[in-house]
Amino acid sequence: MLRAAAGVRGAHSAGHGYGHGVRTGPDGAGMDRVAKRERGGTGRMGTIGELGEFGLIGRLTRGLPRGADVRLGPGDDAAVVAAPDGRVVATTDLLVEGRHFRRDWSGPYDIGRKAAAQNLADVVAMGARPTALLVGFAAPPSTDADWAVRLYDGLADECRRAGASVAGGDVVGAPGITLAVTALGDLGGGRPLTRSGARPGDVVAVRGRLGYASAGWALLAEGRDGPPELLDAHRRPEPPYEAGAEAREAGATALLDVSDGLVQDLGHIAAASGVRIDVDSATLVVPEVLGPDGLRHVLTGGEDHGFAGTFPPDSPPPPSWTVIGSVREGDGVRVDGRVPDATGWDHFRG
Ligand SMILES: Nc1ncnc2c1ncn2[C@@H]1O[C@H](COP(=O)(O)OP(=O)(O)OP(=O)(O)O)[C@@H](O)[C@H]1O
Ligand SMILES: Cc1ncc(C[n+]2csc(CCOP(=O)(O)O)c2C)c(N)n1
Ligand SMILES: [Mg+2]
Incomplete structure (x- = not known):
């Protein structure tokens, strides 16, 4: 059993509580008001230092969604998660303050x-x-x-969107905020949709937003206000989780989520499959809201977590997908026949 939380029962609001404007201007205008709102509450519970490690764990794990796959959730040395398929899909990603988000740009719920x-x-x-x-x-x-607590509200709500639960975790004091999340999944008897299955003749298609998070990040980095849908796209991706099942049912030969940039991520499929991918930029949806650099954001912007996949010519993707190119013999990614000079995000190249 978990030790009881030392803190007062949470009085936080379950609402999202994020605003739409830019958090900081070049002159820092409005920062106080923004900072108060973004602290995500009234401070009634005090700091996590005051709550203590086990008080914090108790408070964070209270009320988390618990699906049938989690046989034993937070509170023991490890969780027990069902793996009905006999294979477990496992992945991990870090989210680091100053690198992936800033607390003056994003509220805890969105993070x-x-x-x-x-x-x-x-x-x-x-x-x-x-x-x-x-x-x-x-x-x-x-x-x-x-x-x-608001951060955990966000985690829990996103889990609900995808039908998952928080099975456990760890807390540690550190100079900045870092989230190291591991996700598990079940293949339900199906084959994994890897990056290595694309074949010459396949069509390339995408599902979900592209370029929005990048355009929003550009505005925030320049200290400019802009359309809420862009700023919020940086703060909180909305992956169309149904895309996985759709791709599988349609017979996709390869699939990935676009995290670093469309061209760069398609390059992973090209490399793993030993093929060339040709993108026709005229087929890309470039909404006006993305601004004058819209096409660049769509081609190289990451963090929207839309999906890109390849499909055999005789079993195309459903209409919710947009066909943007084709798979050929060869290597690399071409956009309108040319090798693009920018491809996407690299953590170590800035
Ligand atoms: N430190 C590491 N140790 C072992 N394998 C790693 C490490 N970092 C990355 N990998 C592996 O390299 C592959 C590519 O990792 P990457 O993080 O780029 O995944 P991605 O899905 O392309 O992007 P994202 O980071 O946005 O999820 C994955 O299979 C991942 O497990
Ligand atoms: C404060 C701040 N500075 C820069 C960026 C841009 N950014 C960071 S990581 C990444 C690609 C995906 O990373 P990963 O491969 O780790 O999933 C991008 C486009 C941001 N979001 N916030
Ligand atoms: Mg990925």
């Missing part, structure tokens, strides 16, 4: 949603059904407990 979404999308990109998350949470002791 929680994003941490879950980027992992759940990877499970779905294997053609699997997400079952459980394990959540490593590092934060300074001075962090408001309400902030941490």
Whole structure:
């Protein structure tokens, strides 16, 4: 059993509580008001340092969704998760303050949603059904407990969207916020949709938003306000989780989620499959809201966690997908016949 939480029962609101404007302008205008709202609560629970490690765990794990796949959830040395298929799909992704998000740009609820979404999308990109998350949470002791609770509200809600549960995790004091999330999934007897199955003659198709998170991040980085749908796309991706099942049913030969940039991620399919991928930019949906650099955001912007896949010519994807190109013999990715100079995000190249 878990030790009882030391803290007061949470009085936080279950609402999202995020605004739509830019959190900071170049002059820092409105920061105080923004900072208060983004702390995610009233500070009634105090800091996580005051709550203590086990008080915090007790508070964070209270009320989490618990699906049938999680046979034993938070509270023991490890969780027990069902693996009906006999194989477990497993993936892990870090979300690091200053690298993936900033606390003056994003509220805790959105950061929680994003941490879950980027992992759940990877499970779905294997053609699997997400079952459980394990959540490593590092934060300074001075962090408001309400902030941490709101983050877990976001994690829990994103899990609900994908039909998964939080099975366990770890908390640790650290100089900044880091979330290390591991997601598990079940293939339900199906074959995994790997990156290596694309064949010459296949069509290439995408599902979900592309370029929105990148355009939103660009606005935030420049300290500019802009359309809420862009700013929020940076804060919180909304992967169309149904894409995995759709791709599988349609006979997809390869699938991945677009996390680093469409061209770069298609390059992973091209390399793993030993093929060339040709993208026809005229087929890409570039909504006006993305602004003058819209095509660049669509081609190279990451973090929307839409899906890209390849499909045999005789079994095309359903209408919810957009066909954007074809698979040929050869290697690499071409856009309108040319090798693009920008492809996407690289953590070590800036
Ligand atoms: N530190 C590591 N140790 C072992 N394998 C790793 C490590 N980092 C990445 N990998 C593996 O390399 C592959 C590509 O990793 P990557 O993180 O780029 O995944 P992705 O789905 O393309 O992008 P994202 O990070 O957005 O999920 C994955 O199979 C991953 O498990
Ligand atoms: C504060 C801040 N600075 C920069 C970015 C942009 N960014 C960070 S990681 C990434 C690609 C996916 O990463 P991963 O491969 O780790 O999933 C992108 C486009 C951001 N979101 N926040
Ligand atoms: Mg991925």
